[in-house]
Amino acid sequence: MFKKTAILKAATRLFSENGFHGASIGEITKLTGAARGTIFHHFKSKEEILITILEEVKTGLIGAFDQYLEENEFDTGLDMMEGIISFYLYLAGQMEDGFILLHQHHTHKLAEVNPECREYLEAIYNYLVDLFEKTIARGQEDGSIRRDSSPRKLALILFSTADGLVYFRSYNLYDAGALYTELLKSCRKILESRQPRTSRDRRGGSLPAHGGLSNTES
Amino acid sequence: MFKKTAILKAATRLFSENGFHGASIGEITKLTGAARGTIFHHFKSKEEILITILEEVKTGLIGAFDQYLEENEFDTGLDMMEGIISFYLYLAGQMEDGFILLHQHHTHKLAEVNPECREYLEAIYNYLVDLFEKTIARGQEDGSIRRDSSPRKLALILFSTADGLVYFRSYNLYDAGALYTELLKSCRKILESRQPRTSRDRRGGSLPAHGGLSNTES
DNA sequence: TTTAAAACCGACCGTACAGTCGGTCTGTTT
DNA sequence: AAACAGACCGACTGTACGGTCGGTTTTAAA
Numbered sequence: 001m002f003k004k005t006a007i008l009k010a011a012t013r014l015f016s017e018n019g020f021h022g023a024s025i026g027e028i029t030k031l032t033g034a035a036r037g038t039i040f041h042h043f044k045s046k047e048e049i050l051i052t053i054l055e056e057v058k059t060g061l062i063g064a065f066d067q068y069l070e071e072n073e074f075d076t077g078l079d080m081m082e083g084i085i086s087f088y089l090y091l092a093g094q095m096e097d098g099f100i101l102l103h104q105h106h107t108h109k110l111a112e113v114n115p116e117c118r119e120y121l122e123a124i125y126n127y128l129v130d131l132f133e134k135t136i137a138r139g140q141e142d143g144s145i146r147r148d149s150s151p152r153k154l155a156l157i158l159f160s161t162a163d164g165l166v167y168f169r170s171y172n173l174y175d176a177g178a179l180y181t182e183l184l185k186s187c188r189k190i191l192e193s194r195q196p197r198t199s200r201d202r203r204g205g206s207l208p209a210h211g212g213l214s215n216t217e218s
Numbered sequence: 219m220f221k222k223t224a225i226l227k228a229a230t231r232l233f234s235e236n237g238f239h240g241a242s243i244g245e246i247t248k249l250t251g252a253a254r255g256t257i258f259h260h261f262k263s264k265e266e267i268l269i270t271i272l273e274e275v276k277t278g279l280i281g282a283f284d285q286y287l288e289e290n291e292f293d294t295g296l297d298m299m300e301g302i303i304s305f306y307l308y309l310a311g312q313m314e315d316g317f318i319l320l321h322q323h324h325t326h327k328l329a330e331v332n333p334e335c336r337e338y339l340e341a342i343y344n345y346l347v348d349l350f351e352k353t354i355a356r357g358q359e360d361g362s363i364r365r366d367s368s369p370r371k372l373a374l375i376l377f378s379t380a381d382g383l384v385y386f387r388s389y390n391l392y393d394a395g396a397l398y399t400e401l402l403k404s405c406r407k408i409l410e411s412r413q414p415r416t417s418r419d420r421r422g423g424s425l426p427a428h429g430g431l432s433n434t435e436s
Numbered sequence: 437t438t439t440a441a442a443a444c445c446g447a448c449c450g451t452a453c454a455g456t457c458g459g460t461c462t463g464t465t466t
Numbered sequence: 467a468a469a470c471a472g473a474c475c476g477a478c479t480g481t482a483c484g485g486t487c488g489g490t491t492t493t494a495a496a
Contacts, residue, residue, distance in 0.1 A: 001473070019324055021239030025454065035475040040455060042473085105322055106237055108389040125391060153400045156392055157383075161404075164382025165375075171326040173343060174374055182371045186379075186408045219443070243484065253445045258485060260443085 004042045006032040008056065011049045016097040020050060020106045047114070054107070054120040057098040062127050064091055077139020078191055084135060085162050085187055088128070089180060092166040100170050103163075129155050139191065146193040158187055222260045224250040226274065229267045234315040238268060238324045265332070272325070272338040275316040280345050282309055295357020296409055302353060303380050303405055306346070307398060310384045318388050321381075347373050357409065364411040376405055 010031040014023035025046060029036055043049045068087050074080035092099045101107060102124065111118040132155035139145030145154075165183055169176035228249040232241035243264060247254055261267045286305050292298035310317045319325060320342065329336040350373035357363030363372075383401055387394035 003474070018327070019237060019239060021237060022324065022327075024452075026452080029476095036455080037457080037459095037476065038474050041475090044455095046454065100323065103323075103385070105318065105388075106240065109236070109240075129392070149400060149403070153397060156386070156397055157400050157404050160382035160386045160394075160397070160401075161379045162382070163385065164378035164380070167321070167381060167385065168374070168378045170323075174347070176374075176378075179371060179374055179378070182367060182375050183378075185367070186375050189407045189410075190404045192407075221444075242482075244482075254485080255446065255487080255489095256444050259445090262485095264484065 003032060003034040003038050007034055007039055007042060007049065008053060012053050012097045012101065015050060015053065016100040016104070019104060020046075020110075047110070050101075050107075050110070051114065051116050051120070053098070053101060054117060057095065057102060058120045058124050060095060060098065061091065061124055064094075065127070065131065076142050076144035077135055077137070078144035078188070081132070081135045081139060081145070081158070081191060082184055082187065084131065085158065086184060088162050089165065089183070092169065096170070099166055103167065103170065129159055132156075132159055136191070143193060145191045154191065158190065161187065161190075221250060221252040221256050225252055225257055225260060225267070226271060230271050230315045230319065233268060233271065234318040234322070237322060238264075238328075265328070268319075268325075268328070269332065269334050269338070271316070271319060272335060275313065275320060276338045276342050278313060278316065279309060279342060282312075283345070283349065294360050294362035295353055295355070296362035296406070299350070299353045299357060299363070299376070299409060300402055300406065302349065303376065304402060306380050307383065307401070310387065314388070317384055321385065321388065347377055350374075350377055354409070361411060363409045372409065375408065379405065379408075 007028060010028050011023070014027055014031070017023070018027075025036060025039055028034070028039060039049075043052065065084075065087070068083075072083060074083055102121070107117070107121070111121045133151045136145055136151040136154050136158075140147050140151060162183070165176055165179060168174065168179070225246060228246050229241070232245055232249070235241070243254060243257055246252070246257060257267075261270065283302075283305070286301075290301060292301055320339070325335070325339070329339045351369045354363055354369040354372050354376075358365050358369060380401070383394055383397060386392065386397070
C-alpha cells in the first residue's frame with residue numbers, strides 16, 4: 001500500500017510534465033521503484049491512475065477552499081471575491097502539477113468519454129464558478145460590486161481571467177508571479193461599483209495570510 | 219506537392235484534437251490518403267510536421283494582425299486596445315486548431331529543447347505582448363488609459379485575460395461566446411482612466427466588422 | 437524523346453509501449 | 467500452524483508506433 005501513494009505522486013508529476021501519452025508506465029516504475037505488476041495491481045489501467053489523481057485534485061481543491069472560507073470572514077462581497085481569487089492563485093502554486101493536469105487538453109478530451117473524469121472536472125468547475133457567482137451576488141447586494149452585469153457572467157469572466165494567469169505561470173510565460181498584485185487590482189476594477197478606493201486605503205497594505213503566488217513582486 | 223498541404227491540414231486537426239503523442243502517422247495516412255513514405259518524404263519526422271504547422275500559425279497570425287492594423291484606424295489607445303483584443307478573440311475562433319496547438323503543454327515543452335519551436339512561439343508571444351504594450355502606452359499618452367500601472371504589466375494582464383477566454387472556448391467550458399461583450403467591457407474597466415463612457419455612447423452600438431467570436435450573444 | 441528530379445508508394449524494421457500472468461513474500465486471522 | 471489476503475515482483479506478449487528504403491509514377495526541362 002506504500003507503493004500506491006508513490007505511484008500516484010510520480011504519475012502526477014510525469015503526467016503533468018510530459019502529458020498523459022508522453023508519460024509511460026516504465027518511467028513510473030523507475031521513479032517509484034515499483035514493478036510493473038505492482039502498478040497494475042493497484043490500478044487496472046494507465047487511465048485509472050489519471051482518474052484517481054483527478055479525484056484527489058478535486059477533493060484537495062474543494063477541501064482547501066472550504067477550509068479557507070471557514071477560517072476567513074469578509075466585510076463585503078468585493079473583499080471576499082478578492083480573497084477567493086487570491087486564494088485560487090495561491091492554490092494553483094501549491095498544487096501546480098494538479099492544476100496543469102486539470103488544464104491539459106487530454107483531460108478535457110477524456111471527460112467527453114469517461115463519466116468519472118467528467119464528474120470530477122464538473123465538480124471542480126461548478127464548485128468554483130458557483131462560489132464566484134454567489135460571492136458576486138453578495139457583493140451586488142451589499143453595494144460593493146456593480147449591478148450592470150449578471151453575477152454569472154462576471155463570475156465566468158473573473159474565473160477565466162484568473163485561470164489565464166495560471167496558464168501563464170504553468171508555461172513560464174513572462175513573470176506571472178510579478179503580475180499577482182496587478183491581477184487583483186484589475187479584478188477590483190472589473191467589479192467595482194463606484195469611486196474606487198485604493199487597496200492601500202482599504203486594508204493598510206497587508207497581504208493575505210497565505211501570501212498569494214510564491215514569487216510576488218516587491 | 220498536393221499531398222503536402224493535405225498532410226499539414228490533417229496533422230493540424232489531429233494534433234490539436236488528440237495531442238502530439240495522441241495523434242499517429244497512421245491516422246494522417248488514413249485522413250489524407252497519402253502513404254507513410256509520402257509523409258516522411260515531405261517531413262523528416264513527426265516533430266518537423268508540428269514545427270512546420272507552428273511556423274504557419276506564426277505567419278498566419280502575425281500577417282492577419284498586420285493587415286487588421288493597416289485597415290483600421292483608432293481615435294484613442296483605449297479604442298485600439300479594444301479592437302485588438304476583439305480581433306484576437308476573432309482570430310482564435312478562425313484559427314481554432316492553431317490556437318489549441320499553441321496552448322498545448324507539449325508545444326511549450328518542445329520549445330525548451332527545440333530552437334525552431336522556441337523561435338516561433340517567442341515570435342508570436344512577443345509580437346502580441348509588444349503590440350498590447352505599445353497600444354497601452356499610446357493610450358496612456360492620449361489620456362484614455364490610466365497611468366498608475368506600467369504598460370508592460372497591463373499588457374500581460376490583458377493578454378492573459380483574453381487567453382483565458384480562449385481556453386474556455388477551446389474546452390467548451392460554459393458558453394464562452396456569450397462572454398465576448400462582457401470581456402470587452404471588463405478590459406475597458408481595467409484600463410479606463412476616468413469616468414467611463416458606455417460603449418453605446420462611444421460608437422453608437424456598432425460592432426467591429428469581423429464580428430468578434432462566432433457565437434456572440436444577442 | 438531522353439533524362440532527371442521530385443512526388444508518391446507500401447512492405448518492412450526495430451522498438452517502446454500498455455497490459456498479463458504466474459508467482460513470492462508478509463502480515464493477519466482462525 | 468494452517469489458511470488466506472493482498473502487496474509486490476519481473477519476465478513475457480501482442481501490437482501500434484515512428485521511421486526506412488527500394489521502388490514506381492508524375493512532371494517538366496533539355
